[in-house]
Amino acid sequence: IDVCDNRYQAYLLKKILKGLNSPLSRDNKEISSLLSLIRFCKVTENLGFSFLQNDKLRLKSAIKYQQYLKKNELFDYSDLLIYSKNILLECFEVRQNYQDKFSHILVDEFQDINKTQWKIIELVTGKKNNLFLVGDPNQAIYQFQGANPDLIKSFKEKDDWSNFYLNKNYRSTEKIIKESNNFIKQHASDFVTNFLECTKEPGSKVVKML
Numbered sequence: 001i002d003v004c005d006n007r008y009q010a011y012l013l014k015k016i017l018k019g020l021n022s023p024l025s026r027d028n029k030e031i032s033s034l035l036s037l038i039r040f041c042k043v044t045e046n047l048g049f050s051f052l053q054n055d056k057l058r059l060k061s062a063i064k065y066q067q068y069l070k071k072n073e074l075f076d077y078s079d080l081l082i083y084s085k086n087i088l089l090e091c092f093e094v095r096q097n098y099q100d101k102f103s104h105i106l107v108d109e110f111q112d113i114n115k116t117q118w119k120i121i122e123l124v125t126g127k128k129n130n131l132f133l134v135g136d137p138n139q140a141i142y143q144f145q146g147a148n149p150d151l152i153k154s155f156k157e158k159d160d161w162s163n164f165y166l167n168k169n170y171r172s173t174e175k176i177i178k179e180s181n182n183f184i185k186q187h188a189s190d191f192v193t194n195f196l197e198c199t200k201e202p203g204s205k206v207v208k209m210l
Contacts, residue, residue, distance in 0.1 A: 004069070004076045009035055016064045024057050036144055038062050042078035043114040043146035081116045088123040099126040110135025114146035129160070138184050167197055174198040179206045 004012065013034055014026045024030055037058060041049050049066075052059040069076065075083070088095045105125055107113065110133045113121070125131055133155065140149035155161050169177055177198040184195060 040146045043116045085120050098124045104130045106132045108134045111140040111149040112142045112147045169196045174202040
């Protein structure tokens with residue numbers, strides 16, 4: 001098994017689009033968009049690409065892409081996650097080995113975790129209460145790649161978990177923090193109430209760019 005890097009994945013998709021005589025563009029923007037859609041489907045366990053059922057051109061391209069990988073014994077990065085999860089699910093010895101290996105697990109940038117990554121974490125953790133999660137849903141910017149910041153909400157509602165709010169900012173000035181909080185208030189989800197407090201001087205005027 002070989003692993004395709006991003007450059008080879010882009011090359012492969014361009015080759016597939018050409019072979020299909022697809023009217024889709026083969027420029028970098030379209031290829032990057034199509035790769036993101038394929039990655040989203042995989043890590044959200046939409047392996048049949050039904051998410052793309054209303055977009056027949058991209059659906060056909062995604063199916064051809066995955067068929068090529070399978071035929072040529074190739075993995076992309078999403079496949080590494082999927083097969084790692086499947087091995088942990090199906091092989092008790094492997095799962096037990098990793099559960100015994102790690103006494104404590106820390107996950108940073110938890111707001112960017114996708115469904116497949118979270119399942120791997122659950123399988124490695126087992127029944128131990130040894131997880132420490134660090135995340136900020138206000139910084140969640142990877143939903144287009146399958147990230148699920150709502151996982152943070154699910155932990156907030158669990159009685160057997162402790163929540164700690166790190167809301168003091170030691171880097172930015174007061175005016176920057178004020179603008180940041182105003183922006184968050186307009187766009188935050190209903191379960192985010194952790195606005196920042198400033199520890200520094202007011203600082204220079206914030207220049208707003210639209």
